[in-house]
Amino acid sequence: MQRIGVFVCWCGSNIAGTVDVEAVSEALKKEPGVVFSTNYQYMCSQAGQDIIKNAIAEHKLSGIVVCSCSPRMHETTFRKTAAAAGLNPYMVEIANIREQCSWVHKDKLTGTEKAIILGRTAIAKVNLNAPLTPGESPVTKRALVIGGGIAGIQTALDIADAGFEVDIVEKQPTIGGKMAQLDKTFPTLDCAACILTPKMVDVAQHEKIRIFSYSEVESVSGFVGNFTVNIKKKARYVKEDVCTGCGLCTEKCPQKNVPNEFNLGMDNRRAIYIPFAQAVPKVATIDPRYCTMLKTGKCGVCSKVCTAGAIDYKAKDEYIEEKYGAIVVATGYNPISMEKFDEFAYSQSKDVITSLEFERLTNAAGPTAGVLLRPSDHKHPKTIVFVQCVGSRCSGAEKGKEYCSKICCMYTAKHAMLTRDKYPDTDVYVFYIDVRTPGKAFDEFYRRAVEEYGVHYIKGMVGKVSPQGDKLMVQASDLLANKQLHIEADLVVLAAAIEPDASARPLATMLTASMDTNDFFTEAHPKLRPVESPTAGVFLSGTCQGPKDIPETVSQAGAAAAKVIGLLAKDKLTGNPCVAHSNELMCNGCSSCERVCPYGAITYEDKEFRMPDRTTRMRRVAKVNEAVCQGCGACTVACPSGAMDLKGFASAQIMAEVDAICK
Amino acid sequence: MQVTEYKPKIVAFCCNWCSYAGADLAGNNRLAYPAEVKIIRVPCSCRVNPMFILRAFQRGADGVIICGCHPGDCHYTSGNYYTRRRMALLFSMLNYLGIEKERTRVEWVSAAEGAKFAATMNDFVQTVAALGENKRLEDLRCKL
Numbered sequence: 001m002q003r004i005g006v007f008v009c010w011c012g013s014n015i016a017g018t019v020d021v022e023a024v025s026e027a028l029k030k031e032p033g034v035v036f037s038t039n040y041q042y043m044c045s046q047a048g049q050d051i052i053k054n055a056i057a058e059h060k061l062s063g064i065v066v067c068s069c070s071p072r073m074h075e076t077t078f079r080k081t082a083a084a085a086g087l088n089p090y091m092v093e094i095a096n097i098r099e100q101c102s103w104v105h106k107d108k109l110t111g112t113e114k115a116i117i118l119g120r121t122a123i124a125k126v127n128l129n130a131p132l133t134p135g136e137s138p139v140t141k142r143a144l145v146i147g148g149g150i151a152g153i154q155t156a157l158d159i160a161d162a163g164f165e166v167d168i169v170e171k172q173p174t175i176g177g178k179m180a181q182l183d184k185t186f187p188t189l190d191c192a193a194c195i196l197t198p199k200m201v202d203v204a205q206h207e208k209i210r211i212f213s214y215s216e217v218e219s220v221s222g223f224v225g226n227f228t229v230n231i232k233k234k235a236r237y238v239k240e241d242v243c244t245g246c247g248l249c250t251e252k253c254p255q256k257n258v259p260n261e262f263n264l265g266m267d268n269r270r271a272i273y274i275p276f277a278q279a280v281p282k283v284a285t286i287d288p289r290y291c292t293m294l295k296t297g298k299c300g301v302c303s304k305v306c307t308a309g310a311i312d313y314k315a316k317d318e319y320i321e322e323k324y325g326a327i328v329v330a331t332g333y334n335p336i337s338m339e340k341f342d343e344f345a346y347s348q349s350k351d352v353i354t355s356l357e358f359e360r361l362t363n364a365a366g367p368t369a370g371v372l373l374r375p376s377d378h379k380h381p382k383t384i385v386f387v388q389c390v391g392s393r394c395s396g397a398e399k400g401k402e403y404c405s406k407i408c409c410m411y412t413a414k415h416a417m418l419t420r421d422k423y424p425d426t427d428v429y430v431f432y433i434d435v436r437t438p439g440k441a442f443d444e445f446y447r448r449a450v451e452e453y454g455v456h457y458i459k460g461m462v463g464k465v466s467p468q469g470d471k472l473m474v475q476a477s478d479l480l481a482n483k484q485l486h487i488e489a490d491l492v493v494l495a496a497a498i499e500p501d502a503s504a505r506p507l508a509t510m511l512t513a514s515m516d517t518n519d520f521f522t523e524a525h526p527k528l529r530p531v532e533s534p535t536a537g538v539f540l541s542g543t544c545q546g547p548k549d550i551p552e553t554v555s556q557a558g559a560a561a562a563k564v565i566g567l568l569a570k571d572k573l574t575g576n577p578c579v580a581h582s583n584e585l586m587c588n589g590c591s592s593c594e595r596v597c598p599y600g601a602i603t604y605e606d607k608e609f610r611m612p613d614r615t616t617r618m619r620r621v622a623k624v625n626e627a628v629c630q631g632c633g634a635c636t637v638a639c640p641s642g643a644m645d646l647k648g649f650a651s652a653q654i655m656a657e658v659d660a661i662c663k
Numbered sequence: 664m665q666v667t668e669y670k671p672k673i674v675a676f677c678c679n680w681c682s683y684a685g686a687d688l689a690g691n692n693r694l695a696y697p698a699e700v701k702i703i704r705v706p707c708s709c710r711v712n713p714m715f716i717l718r719a720f721q722r723g724a725d726g727v728i729i730c731g732c733h734p735g736d737c738h739y740t741s742g743n744y745y746t747r748r749r750m751a752l753l754f755s756m757l758n759y760l761g762i763e764k765e766r767t768r769v770e771w772v773s774a775a776e777g778a779k780f781a782a783t784m785n786d787f788v789q790t791v792a793a794l795g796e797n798k799r800l801e802d803l804r805c806k807l
Contacts, residue, residue: 072684099687101698103693104690121703512737514773598742633710637712638745654710662672
């Protein structure tokens with residue numbers, strides 16, 4: 001029989017407000033096995049933990065039940081407390097009387113009744129708990145960063161600077177991501193390239209960092225400390241180690257009409273290309289969709305002009321298998337497609353552009369060399385209308401996103417300000433729902449756009465944009481003046497909502513990392529563990545976790561790196577002791593468990609058993625590899641003889657819980 | 664709907680990674696659902712042995728609901744697929760034995776779906792309450 005201690009937490013008034021904690025600790029005293037029961041304001045505080053430690057020593061407790069917040073919150077805390085008092089940490093059970101009781105039930109009587117039942121259930125389970133010891137597994141001291149934008153770059157640099165090897169996988173031919181496409185950055189207006197490209201060079205030159213550009217993650221297996229990742233290096237038809245990046249091929253290639261993705265299709269590139277001058281690695285790539293040689297076998301100009309002999313038309317996709325201890329997701333974002341927003345005439349007029357396209361138009365390295373010209377007729381626009389929240393904050397609509405994309409208010413203020421600064425004769429209108437500028441020096445920046453640069457900010461939504469001749473008629477409402485506006489504009493810029501990159505969803509499935517309904521990766525805890533995924537060993541960096549500006553992305557990238565360093569600095573990881581276990585006496589070697597195991601953790605061995613007549617017989621029995629088992633319990637249900645059980649979630653324990661609830 | 668004083672006993676099995684977290688989120692957002700729902704945490708919905716459900720009905724539960732990650736999102740890659748198949752079989756057998764199929768349910772609730780968790784529980788409790796007390800599987804010999 002266990003000697004159980006029960007500790008009921010008030011959580012200030014969070015629990016005590018709806019649950020009579022005194023009554024709960026009194027009622028639970030009568031449960032079988034309970035020798036001590038008390039309550040305290042904050043069990044997780046030092047004083048609360050001391051109460052637990054003292055009670056364990058004083059009453060020689062063999063198991064404890066803490067009635068408190070969710071085990072997802074403080075199970076680890078109380079397990080450590082138990083361990084500090086010499087009790088096996090797996091003799092602790094939590095009754096969740098906050099998230100699943102006091103916070104969802106208003107009536108105190110109901111809440112108290114339910115809390116008693118939840119406590120009783122946890123006591124029933126603890127009565128059947130057994131001390132568990134976690135196994136240990138080694139840590140591969142190398143990290144994988146998926147995505148080579150500013151988030152991935154910063155994470156990789158921080159991890160590598162701490163002395164660990166890092167590989168970056170980037171699907172584009174170069175690292176740099178969205179930030180490489182930007183012109184200036186708010187609120188300081190320093191140029192994006194000037195602060196990003198030195199970091200890209202640092203990455204390229206760092207002896208601990210390898211870049212797999214033009215590559216994608218194909219499959220992931222394993223677990224924290226021991227991931228095995230298959231990386232596909234797409235054929236770029238140019239030998240990376242031979243190409244000098246001179247760029248001669250990109251000038252001589254006769255296939256000139258390939259839409260340039262880097263400039264969002266606003267100009268053309270060749271079939272062999274280097275995305276931009278500061279690309280890392282600075283290596284040409286052949287686009288097989290357009291290359292005449294690859295399509296018809298007739299051309300070969302690039303091969304003839306390449307003095308280094310880097311062109312290889314016969315190149316094939318390569319697959320690399322590599323081991324990692326930690327994986328950082330930094331897959332970033334994309335502006336949403338404007339297809340569904342036809343009211344803004346994006347598909348009808350070249351002069352309706354997205355903010356990212358505007359960014360390229362004002363960029364010195366962009367298609368117009370930084371001169372603001374209309375895409376249609378290359379004239380200076382005299383009236384520009386910026387529309388904010390295009391697809392953001394669309395609650396309940398089939399198109400667009402419910403969330404705020406966060407960065408649009410600030411970059412629109414930046415665009416408006418820069419336009420007025422360069423071209424003071426331009427009229428600039430900004431239509432907004434709200435202007436949101438929380439951030440260091442952000443509101444000051446927005447005020448400057450309005451007060452110093454005379455940008456017309458109008459609260460209201462644009463209803464329709466219709467092209468008329470070479471003008472764009474903008475119909476909008478001014479909510480503050482309560483009137484309809486008609487503006488004849490030369491250029492309309494849409495602040496498109498941002499969404500996670502399309503590669504994020506399949507990647508999440510590979511990593512078994514969870515996502516929210518918008519396909520942003522979920523963090524392990526929204527406040528306390530914001531850079532970790534709930535899946536151990538998977539970390540989050542940048543906008544894959546939610547909309548962020550550059551300073552926030554860089555901070556999060558550093559935080560993710562710190563978590564990775566903390567993991568890789570360990571020589572061994574303690575595993576999860578709640579793993580499957582086969583009772584050899586009952587197992588008949590039928591292989592049912594092996595077939596359902598997603599990890600291949602079950603093997604079979606022939607074992608000698610003594611028979612009642614004193615002879616021995618060989619029998620095939622299942623054996624669980626505890627380092628590989630993740631403890632899902634699929635095998636326990638598949639086992640027809642009941643030989644397979646899960647430690648910590650044993651069938652007898654769950655049955656006892658069922659009984660306690662139904663009593 | 665007719666309001667009755669009768670309070671059903673509901674056992675909810677929630678997987679640790681999605682649905683239990685979804686239930687916690689319902690709590691964080693103070694989304695109320697009936698106190699008749701008592702949650703048992705399991706690592707994965709595939710840990711739920713049909714025996715547990717039979718046991719619950721034997722011991723007087725009026726409804727049993729199993730919540731797991733959405734198909735494709737299982738933390739253990741495939742556990743919820745096993746759940747789906749196993750429970751389809753079990754529920755049809757239970758229905759044959761006289762435990763109406765409305766008393767059993769499998770739902771996918773992600774860690775981000777606190778609102779869905781609360782709505783599901785509200786709906787399930789209402790459905791089960793409308794069916795009334797469950798006596799079919801109760802084995803008097805097992806009663807303590």
